[in-house]
Amino acid sequence: MIPAKKNHSAFVRTDLLDRVGIYLVGAVLVVIGDFVSDEFLTVTNLLSVLNAVALLGIVATGMAFVTYSGNMADLSMPSIMAFSGIICVSALPLGFTVALTAGILAGLLIGAMNGFIVGRFNANPILWTLAVTFFMEGFMRFAWSNNQVYPDIEPGTAGFKLIGLFRMSIGSVPLVVVVMVLLFIAGHFVIVHTRFGIESKLVGSSKPAARTTGIDVSRVILLDFLVAAFCASIAGIFLTSMNKLGVFYLGKGYDFKAVTAVVIGGMTLRGGRGTMPGVLGGVLVIGLLTNIMTFMGIGAFEQNIVTGGVFIAVVGLHQRQLCRRGKDYA
C-alpha cells in the first residue's frame, strides 16, 4: 500500500502531469511568441496579455465552480454580465456604492434562480441557462427599449467613478488584474479548504452518491451557481466601465471562452476533476494564444476559429482517453 502524502487532503491530490500540463503548453507558447516578435517578451506586453484576459479570468473562476460540481456550464453568464452592468448604471444616481451593490445583487438574483431550478428540480443546466439567456436578452431590450444606457461622465459624479474603475491601477498593475488574481486565490482556497468546495467535488463526481453521503445536493448546486453569478456580475461591471455604457449584448462570447479555459485547464465537463491553478493556466494560455495571433496579424474571426478548434481538440482527446481506459460511464 502506497501511503498518500501526509498533511495533504486526499480531496485535492491530482496527477502531477494534470497539474503542470497546461503550464508546459503556456511555456511553449512563450517560446513561440518570442520567435514571432521581439516585443512579445516585454513587461508591457505581458501586462497587456494579463489585462486582456482579466475579464475572462474572472468569468472562468465562476464558471469553474459550475463545471466542477458536474453542471457542465452556466451559459447565462453573459446575460448576467450585461444585466449587472445595466442595473449598475441605472442605479448610479443613488451613489457609487449603492450602484455597485445593486449590480452585484441583480446578478446574484439570476444565479439564485439558476441554482434553485437546477439544484432542486434537476433541470438540465445547459438548456436551462440557455433559456435564461434568451429570456434575459428579451427582457433587457424590452425594459430599456432596446437602448444603451450611459453613465454621467462629469468628473466628481458616481458615473465618473464607475468609468474609472476599469482604468484604475495599483502601482503599474491594473485593478482588474488584481481582482482576477484575488478571485483565483479565493476560488482555490474555497475548493481545497472548505466543506463547500469538497462537497462540490463529491456532487460533481456522483449526485446520487453525494445524496446518500448526507450532502445537501440542492444547496451545494445553488451555491455553485451563486459563485458563478457573483463572478459574472463583477466582470460585467468592469466591462460596463470599460465600454462606458450598459447594454444587453455586453458579455457575448464570454460563456464559450470561459468554458474553453476551464476545460483546457483540466476540469473535465463530467465534473469533480481539476484545480483552480489549472483553470488559471487555461486562461493564460488563451491570452497568450490570442496575443501571439495578433502579433502575427491574424484577424479576429480566424482567432475564433483557432479558439474553437482548440476546444474541440481538447474535448476530443479527453473523450478518446476515457474510451481507451474503458471509462465511458457518465
Place this chain on the structure above:
Amino acid sequence: MPESDTIGIALKMHGVSKRYQGTLAVDRVDFEAYAGEVHVLMGENGAGKSTLMKILAGSFNDYIGSIVIGQKEVLLHSPAKARECGVGMIYQELSVARPISIAENLLVGRLPYRYGFWLDKKAMYRQSQQLLHKVGLDIDPWKTIGEISQHEAQLVEIARILGVNPCILVMDEPTSALSRREVQCLFARMRQLKNRGITILYISHHLPEVFEIADRITIMRDGRIVATKSIHEVTPPMLVQMMVGKTLEKPVVSPTRKIGEPVLKVKHLTRNGFFSNVSFHACKGEILGIAGLTGAGRTDIARSLCGLAPYDRGTVELEGQRLRRQSYSDAIKHGLMYLSEDRKIDGLFLRLSIKQNLISATLQRNTHCGLYTANHEAQITSDLIEKLGIVASSVSQEVSNLSGGNQQKVLLGKWIAADPRVLILDEPTRGVDVKARVTIHRVVRDLVEEGRTVLLISSDLPELVGLSDRVIVLHNGRLAGEMNKTQLSEESVLLAMNGEVV
C-alpha cells in the same frame, strides 16, 4: 447420469482460454455438460465463470480452444452465431424493455407481418401465448413489462430465449433480484425444461439454491476448473473450501453479547403507499434484522428512517431526541447512517479514489466554520484498509477498478469512518464473493461489540439468521412478526415473510 453415453453430451469445451489485457480470465478450461441436466457453476467473484459463459454466448471473437455443441465443432465468434448454435443466455440484469408489451418483447427480431408491412397482431398474440405457456405463465401478452412482477419478467425473458429453440440455456445469477417464492416458481420451470432435454448452465453464489436445483456442479477458481462433481458427492463446506482454496474457519458464534438499552425508537411510521404503522426499537450493541420479500417495504422504511425519503406519520427517536423528517444530514449528525443497497448507483463515488471514498462521510465532522481540516485522513484510511482487508495497488486507486467485494468493503469503511451509533446495512453482501462476505460479517460483529447498533436488511436468509440478535419481519408494508435469537430459524423467518402466522 449417462456417464459414458457420448450422445448425452450437449456441450464440450476443450482447452478454452480467454485473455483480458494482461490477465488470463479463463485458463485452458475443459468442460462438459450433458443434455437434460442442470449444471451449476460456482466460484468467487473473478473466478472466470461469467467469462466462460460469455464465451459460450458469443461475446468474444478472440478466445482460444475448441467448443463442440451436439456433435459439431463450432466457432462462437458472435452472439448471432451462438444463438444459431442453440445457446440461449439469460443475464443477471433483465434485458427486456419495460415500456413495451410482452408480445413485442418475446418476438423481437421476428415479428410476424402481413403483406410484408402490416403487423399481424393475431399471429403475435398466438405465438406469444404459446411461448408464455412453455414457461407456465398465463398472462395477457399485450400487457407491458412494467405492469408485471420481477419474477414474471424473468420468465418472459426465458420464454423469449426459448422462442429460438436453444439446446443450452445459460443463466447468470437469475435469482439475485427474486424473492424466495418467486425462486421456487423459477426452479419448477427449470425442472420442466430439463425434462425436455435442455441443458441448463446456472451460475450462482447461493449455496442452498445450488443444492436444491443442481444435478452436477463445477467449481472454478482463478480461471481454472477445480472440480466437477455430482451434487450427491458434495457438502456445502466442501464447496466453499474448493472455491476459496483453503479451509474456511467456522464463523465464530460470538458468546451472547450484552445488549443495552434501546437507542433507536420508531413509532407508528407510515408512508402512504409504501408502509404503514411500523413500530420497533433497536438496542445498543444489537443487530436487528429486517426481513421481508422484495416489495415488502424494507428499503423504503430504511430510507424514510434516515431522512432520504419522506414519511407521512409517526416519529423516529435516536437516544431520546426526535429526528427531523426528511433531513439525512440531521440523521448523520445524530449518528444514524445508511449503507445503500446498490453500491454502484448511489453508494460509491466510482470515479474517485479509495481514500476519497473512505473519508467522504467524515466531511461534516471535520468541518469547523466551513473550513475542512484534513486531520488523521491517512491514519483513518490505512486503519480501515487493514481492518477490512481491502486489496488494492494504492489508496489513490479509482474505486471503479476494484472487484465487487472490495467495492463493498470500501462502502462499509466509508460509514465506519463516520463513527455511526446506528448503522443501517441494506444488502451488505449482495454480489460479493465468499471471502469478502466472511470479512464483512466479522466487521459487522465488531461494530456491535463496540456498542453500536446495526439494522440489517438482507434477502440472504442464512446471513440474516446467522448475524441477527432479533429479527422483525415485514409483509406488504406492515410488521408481520418479531423473533428473538431463540425463536430464530430460516424456516420461521421464511414463513413470516410470506405472511403466515408464526
